Each structure stands twice: as C-alpha cells, then as structure tokens.
Amino acid sequence: MKKLLALPFLTLSLHLPSAFAEPATTDSVKQLMETTGSTQMSRQIVQQMIPMLKKLVPDAPDDFWDSFMKEINPEQINALVIPIYQKYLNEEDVQKINAFYETPTGQKLLKVQPKIARESMQAGQAWGREIAQKVLSEYEKSQRQATPPPQDNLLE
Incomplete structure (x- = not known):
C-alpha cells in the first residue's frame, strides 16, 4: 500500500522542477x-513571398508593390514564432x-547546418523518387499478373 501511495509523489516530484521553471524571455x-x-530566414521568407504575390495581382504597378512592401515587417514573423519557442523551452x-x-x-x-539540411533534403528527395519508382513498378507488375493475357479464340 505504501508503494502505491509513493508512486504519485515520486512522479510529481520528477515534474516539479520543469513545472516551476522560468518561462523563456522574449530577449533570450x-x-x-x-x-x-x-x-534572417524571416527576411528571406518575405522576399520569397513577393514573386508569389505578384502572380496573384499581375497588373499591379511597381509603386503599389513598393508601398505594400513598406507595410511588411519581417519582425511580424518573429513575433509569431517567439511564443512557439516559449511554449517548448524555458529560460x-x-x-x-x-x-x-x-x-x-x-x-x-551553425556553419555546417545549412549544408547538412540541403544535402539531407537532396538525399530524402532521391530516396522518395526511388520509393515512387518502386511503387509504380510493383503496381504495374501486380496489374499485369491480375489481368490475364488475351486468348486467341481457336474455336471460331
């Protein structure tokens, strides 16, 4: 019985330090x-958005885009992301x-991570192509086996 009562207290004590941890500050x-x-990625995202947005409104003059771009602030993306960091990480x-x-x-x-990410993405894409080719090959094979070849009607 004592062991059964001790288990909830042990479990609670293991979680207490993280429960009372100071939330991560915005500055950190x-x-x-x-x-x-x-x-920097936030700034790049904004720059990559412009060509896509221009496709939505192809007739808009350049002064429209200049004015619109002045309203877009990459810090807005950061403001959206900071609470996500704070949700998962304490100070x-x-x-x-x-x-x-x-x-x-x-x-x-930090220096090699972009290279690792790029090469990992390329490896994943190659792997995905191999899987897709295998799926197509296997499906075509199963279809050939399921469909009997046409028989010449010798009785005619």
Whole structure:
C-alpha cells in the first residue's frame, strides 16, 4: 500500500522542477533566433513571398508593390514564432542553448547546418523518387499478373 501511495509523489516530484521553471524571455529567444539564423530566414521568407504575390495581382504597378512592401515587417514573423519557442523551452533551456552556440562546436554546427539540411533534403528527395519508382513498378507488375493475357479464340 505504501508503494502505491509513493508512486504519485515520486512522479510529481520528477515534474516539479520543469513545472516551476522560468518561462523563456522574449530577449533570450530573440538572441537564439538571431544566432541560429531564424531571424534572417524571416527576411528571406518575405522576399520569397513577393514573386508569389505578384502572380496573384499581375497588373499591379511597381509603386503599389513598393508601398505594400513598406507595410511588411519581417519582425511580424518573429513575433509569431517567439511564443512557439516559449511554449517548448524555458529560460534555462534557452540560456544553455545560447551558451552552446557560443562554443567552437556550436559555431561549427551553425556553419555546417545549412549544408547538412540541403544535402539531407537532396538525399530524402532521391530516396522518395526511388520509393515512387518502386511503387509504380510493383503496381504495374501486380496489374499485369491480375489481368490475364488475351486468348486467341481457336474455336471460331
């Protein structure tokens, strides 16, 4: 009986430190985003949006787009993303992550991570093409086996 009562207290005690952890501050998350290049990605996203938006309104003159672009602020994306970081990371987490990125190993990771991501995406695409080819080949094979070849009618 004592063991049964001890289990909830043990479980609760394991979760208490994270339950009372200080939420990540906006400033520390901004620092993390800046360090990891997330802030720069926000700017790139805005730049990539423009050609797509221009396709939606192809007749709009350049002064329309100039005016519209002045209203778009990449910081708006950051403001949307910061609470997501805060949802999953507390202040201690963010401080430790920021400290890691200040180390030579963290700096190396930041430097090579875009290459890793690009090559991983290429590998995944190649793998996906192989899977698609295999699916098509297997499906065609199953269709050939399911459909008997035409028989010449010898009785005619």
